[in-house]
Each structure stands twice: as C-alpha cells, then as structure tokens.
Amino acid sequence: MRIFTALFGTETNTFSPLPTSIDQFMPNELPASDGKPFEYHLFGMVLRALRERALVEPLDIVQGRGGFAEPNGMTTRTAYETLRDRLLEDLRAAMPVDIVALAMHGAMIADGYEDAEGDLIAEVRGIVGPDVVIGVELDLHGFLSRKKYENADILIFFKEYPHLDILDRARELVDLCLRTARKEIRPVMSIVDCNMIAQFMTLREPMRSFVLRMKELESTDRVLSISCVHGFAWGDCSELGTKMLVITDGRKSQGDALAAQLRDELFGIRDRCFAQYLDIETALDEATRSPTHPIVLADVADNTGGGAAGDSTFVLAAMLKRGITEACIGPFYDPLALAICYSAGAGARLPLRIGGKHSPASGQPLDVEARVLNCAAAPDMLNCFGSGLNTPMGRAVRIDIAGIEIVLVEKRIQALGDLFTPVGLDWRSRKIVVVKSANHFYAAYAPSAAKVLFVDSPGGASMNWKELGYRHRPRNLWPIDN
Template sequence: MRVAIGLLMQETNTFVPQRTNLETFRAVYLREGDELLSGFATARTEIPAFIDVLRSVEAEIVPLIAANAIANGTVTRAAFDDLMARMVGRLTGAGPVDGVLLALHGAMVVEDNPDAESEIVARVAEVLPPGTPIGVSFDLHGHVTPQAIQPDVFYVGYQEYPHIDMYETGERTARLLLETLARRRRPVMAFAKRPLIVSPVKARTVDEPLASIVREARRMEATGEVLHASLFPVQPWLDVPDLGFGVLVCADGDVARAQQAADRLADMAWDRRDQFEPDLTALTEAIRIGLISAGTTVVADAGDAPTGGSAADSTAVLAALLAAGADSAGRLSYLTLRDAAGASRAIAAGVGAEVNLAVGHAHSVADGKPVAIRARVLSVSDGRYQMRDAGARGMVMEQGPTAVLAIGDIRLVLRSRPAYEWDTGIYEAFGLSIRDAALAFVKSPSHFRVGFEPLAARVLTADTPGPTCPNMRRLNFSRVTRPLYPLDEFTLKGRP
C-alpha cells in the first residue's frame, strides 16, 4: 500500500493589508520530501499522526510537501501556484499511489479564489486515477463551501476548540482512509451552511451554546448514524461571499443520511444564534480588575492575535497599562509585543542596560502609533522554545531574537516575529512565572485557556481593537453575502 501525505496551511485574514508570499511560508516552515518524515519531531499535529497510522500497517509513505504560514493576509497567486506545483510534481513523480492524505486549514484565501482548499483538492485529484480516495483534515475554523464536495474526497474536522485534538484528527482521517482502501467503508459527504458568524471567544466546544451541538454530533457518530460530523463555526475575519457556520458530515455510503444530519446540526446552530454573543470586558476595566484582585488575572488581547492574522504589534494594551499606572502598581503585569528593531536594540545594549525605545506598530502602521518607553533589559535570547501545553505540545516556536524588558512593574516580552500565543511558554520559557503576575495578557481569543486557565484566578476577554477583534460589529465587511447574523437581524425561511 502506498499513501501520499502533504500539508498546505494558512488561515487568511482579509482585514490585514499584507500579502502572504512564499517567504511567509518559509519563515514558518516549507518542508519537502523526506523532510516531512523527521521535521515534526514530537509535535502532536496532523502529519505525525498520518505517519504513525500508516507505519502501524507498514504502508509505504510518499511524502509531498508541508508548508505552513500560520495566519496572515491573502495568499498571492504566485505563491499558491508555486506550492501546488511542488505538491503535484512530487505526487506525479512518485508513481502510482493508493490514496492521499492532506492536512489543510480550510480558511485559505488566494487573491483570485476565496476557497483555496477546494482548489487544492481538485488539483491533486486531477492527477490521480478516478476512484483514488483523498482524506482531508480541516481546522474547525474553516470556511467551507459546496465546492468541497468532490468525488472520492472525504473530510474530518477538529472536534475541539481550543485545538487539543490536531493529532487525533490526523489519526481519524488516516484510519478512515485505510478502511476505505480495505473496502470496509464507503465515505460520502454532505454539506450544510447557515448565514451566521461566531466570535471565536464564544466558539469553545466545551461551553454553550456550541457544546450542545457538539454533543449531538458525537451522538450521531457513537450510534453509527454517521462516520464523522464536523462543525465549522468559521473564523470570522474573512470578508468573502457565503461566509457562515458550516457543517460537513461523512456517512458510510448514505448521502441522504449525511445530508439529514448536516442540516440538523446547522439548524441547531441557527436556532441558538443569539446565544453566541461574546462576553467582553473593556480594556481599562480588565486592567483595573487585575490590579486590585487577588491572584493572576489572565486577559485575552484577542484583537491582536497572530494566529488569526494580526501583526502582534498593537500597543493598545501597553498604552492602557501605562495610563493605568501599572508600571508603579507594586504588582507585575506581563505582555508581549512584536518589534524586531526594538528587540535588536535591546539585545545590542545587553542585559542590565537601560534603553529608550519607541515600540509597536511597525507593521500595523494604520492602526496606531509606537509607544515611547524607558526600560531595563532583563534577558535576551534567540526566542526559540518548545510548546508544552495540550494541543500543539512538542511544536517548536521560532519567534526570533527576543528581549525581556522591565518598565517598572511591567514585563514586556519583545520579540522579532509573530508566533502562536497558545502556550504558557510565551512567558515561562523566558523566565516569567505566570503565577507571579497580577495581569498576564495573551494575544489569543480562546486557545490560550488550555495552558493559562489552570494558573489563573480569573480569565477575561478584553474588547481590544485590531483585525482579529472579538466584536464582530467592529469589522468593516463589504464583500460578505448579506444578510449575515449578527450584522443583520432576520429569519430564515422555515426557521424561527
């Protein structure tokens, strides 16, 4: 048995001005051929899962490419075509394969195509003999369209948000491919969608209103009604047509049953639409609560989340902390900021030095101005650390040259590149214990809760500005299909 494996991931944010090119992918990773077999070390993600399942049955693995740009602006057509040429070239050059496994995100937008994943699947399928099965794993935040339904293609989405089942999703996808090749299963897909977008801070699968829909999806699977039921509340920072809450259901040979299940789950989401309103706290109030309350207050700076496409260089939190007197509060406040020039200057000055810097908004120049600070350099490093919290445990983060600065009682981790802010390592790896802080800010809408919540006395989501803001009404949509809830109040035909 020969199975090809590949990964092409990027989560697009159309509200940021920059474009994602080939160098953007290379800055995260672009691995080809045998590099896929060893390049992920102990990371609990999809490609290692594909490899483990295929090796367990002694299948021959045909590695294609693994390219990831995390989250950023629209992908250029040139970069996309280059990556597809590499993937398809390796596939055609490898000789016949029995099946293909692809790890995709689901929300990649190319300059001339708002549904890049459907194009990826189609371009892979067109060089395969008819009937060759393709198994695709998707992130729960995918923007899924009817074009995803293609012959001999099945999809399996993450079941959890925060994303703690990336490896397990890879396992589920690979096992279904093996069952398909053994003719024990005949996966068929159905799709449903409702005109609803959900703030990621209200899309946690363990909390209502999504939790009850998730339970129904798991019940359908447990009873054998369907093979896989995947929910896609979608990441909402996409200004593209047909945005909404999607459902993909995979059944064993029964399309009608799959469609019935998909419609039921989509209707459950629509019926609960008013329950998806996020619970947000004004930034100044979040700081006030943190400085006067016992224990550590963890605050999501969701508006500047790099895993949603933000530049991670907004000074909204830093400016508000200084205005609130947090630098002389007698208790510590933590935050991160991307500023390569500032980090370079601090590193050049050396540990113990006092530096005057203007930090922030080197990339998001239209959204604010740098803030002038005087700080003492506490430590310097290459910014490399290994994630240890659930989900992406084992993944190595490369955030570039990094300096930890003390602005009185404020601790600023100044880094050169954006990186996942899912893991407590964003502070702990650089000598800052979460439990020592009165306030710890995290540029993430929800995933950070896996590692931070057990250490926190309370967790708040600040209504911060930026291209990943958690308040959907702050976004300036112009291309989405209207009406769209919660931007518009309306009813659907046949629904309350």
C-alpha cells in the same frame, strides 16, 4: 497501499495589511538536528498519523512538498501558484497512488483564488482521477466550500477550539481513508449551512456539551464523522459562514437529517457561545479591583493567529497611563526593538520605541525607558494548545517598563501556550497577565487564572465585524445581519 501526503495552507485575514509571501511558508516537518528526530509542524499531524499506522501495517508513504504560513493578509499569487505547482509535480512523480491524504487549513485566500485550498484539491482530483481516495484534515476555522466537498472523499475538521485534537483528527482521517480504499466503507457527505458566523469556544459551555454530543453520535447508525465548521470571520469570501458536516457510510438521507438537526441545535445556543468582550478600560477596572490574581486579559484584536500584526499598543498604553504594575504582556512582535535590546544585553537600561509599526490598527508607537531582564536565544513556547506540544519562539527578550514586563519576540506568533516561563518569568505571580491571543491561550492559562477576561480592543482581528467592510461575504449571516 501507496499514500501521497503533504501539508499546505494558511489562514488569510483579508483585512490585514501584511501580505503572505512565499518565504513565510514553513515545511511539513522541521529538520533533524543535534541527534534529534524530525519535529512535526503543529498542523502537520497527518504525516505523523500515517507513520504511526505504518508501524502496524505496510504503507508506502510519499511526502510531497508543501508549506504552512502563520495567519496573515492576502497570499500573493506567486506564493500560491509556486507552492501548488511544486506539490502537484511531486504528486505526478508519485503516481500511481491509492490515497492522497492532505493536511490543510481551509481559509487560505490568494490573489486571484478565493478558495486556494479548494483549487488545489480540484487540481489533485484532476491528476489522480475519480477512483483514488482524497482525504483532507482542516482547521475548523476554514471554509467548507463547494470545490472542497465536490473533489474530496473525506473532509475532517478539528472539533476543538483551542485545537487540542489535531492529532486525533489526523488519525481519524487516516483510518477512514484506508477503510475507504479497501472498500470497507462508502463515505458520503451531508452539508447544511447554518447562516451564522461566530467564535465557538469549545472548552466552555454550551459548546463543550455540543462537541461531546457530536462525538457520541459518531459511534451510531453508520455515522463516520461529524464536523462543526466554524468558519473564519476575517476572511472575506463568498462561502464564509458556519456549516455542519456529517459523513455517513452510504446513508445520505440520514446524514442530511442529522446535519439539519445539529444545525438547529447550534442555532438554539448561539447567543451563549460568544465570550463577553469588554472594552479596555472596563477590563482594566475589573482586573485592578479583583482581590484574587492572576487576572488574564486576552487582547483578542491583536491576535496574530487571526492575522493581526501582534504589535498593537492600545492595552499597554492604557496600563501605563494608569500606573499599573506587577503585570506582564506577550508575545509582543517587534523585531527591531528586540534586536536593540538583544544587542544591549541583560541588565541594560535604554530608551526604546516599541509597537505601532505595521498600520493604524497597531496604534501609536510608545517611547519608554526599558530595562532588559533576559535575552533568550530560541526558547520553546510550552504546552501549545494545552496538547503537550511545544513550538519554537525564535529569539525573545524580556524587558521591564515601569513595573510591566513585556516579552518581545522576533517571530510573529500568538500565545499558543506558556511563553513567559521560558524567559524566566513566573506569570502566575503577577496580578495582570495580557496575552495576545483570541482563545488558543485558554488551555495553558485558564487553569491557573483567577479569572479570564476577553478585551475588545482595536486591532487587525477586531471582533467588531459589522465595521470590517466586507465585499464578498454572503448576506444573512448572524450576528452581522439581523
């Protein structure tokens, strides 16, 4: 069985001022170094699942060039077309193949391509023809578009947010692709539009039970896979929205009915799926009054995982104004401030201007007196998504500003996991911990937190969707439209 695979995609925030250029796309796996084996990209688990499967049965795996970028603004036309054409060139060279198994995000919007990943899948189908199996693993924050489902045989979206199940879904994709290629199953997709867009946090009820129900249904009546495609509210496109996807073994009418049933169940719990978002002052009031600690505050609107810059100063400025101490914040994306601190070295005291550099959504820069506590060459953020996987942070510096410790980073990342411990900071001993993330932090921080608060601050990934100025999204999307 000959299988072509590649990693390709990004999550596009069309309201972000930061373009996604070609140099931001990381490869499918990181090169081996110092005797270590290859390290897989967090979203590159399809390749890992294929290699695992190849240990127990003969598979000829051909890895194509691709790339994966951190969430950002519109992908440039040059970046998309260059990367697409490289991948397609590798596919043509690999032909003939039995299966194309791709790892994608699903919310990539490029200049001239509203559904870039759907466009690529259509190009792949044009090369391999109608009989080759095309399977794709996607982020549940992607778009379930017509180009995707008309040209792929199998689409598997993550079930969990935080994304704890990327490898599990990759294994599921590989298994279904192999069974389809061997004519053991005949997957058919049933799709129902839910007419909503929301942030469904699956570690909390009622979504926890909804995800478990999807999994239970997958083992019955020739149901092969069920996905709840959340969608991505900050990607303005004509196919934005939450959708239910059911894949059955040749039972289209059954799949249609089950997708509609799950859509109705999801709509029934929709009001309880949102976290309670507090304004900055209310969140700080609650955190400072709490008799137990640490209180974790999620600076949701400055989540780089949603395309924000990662350098907003709104929460930090409010904390400094109140004289809050025994607190920490991270990751704070400010390469210039980091370089100055790194050059000065641990123990240095210096005036520093931090944050507020990318757009009005980042707030005003702050002029502070900083003490450099630690300079780390390239620490790993620990236990990303709560999955046991770590991810490199690039250079990081820990500084103290009037009793608030800040982790400055040179790579634009969100708090996927514990970013404080690698720079020598025991965040559990602090009263207030601010993480720049929307939900991926939850698995790493919530178990040790006295309480988690979600902050509705200004920023590039604001939860105030009605004010975003959409131009292309469908109408009748709850809760934006009544």
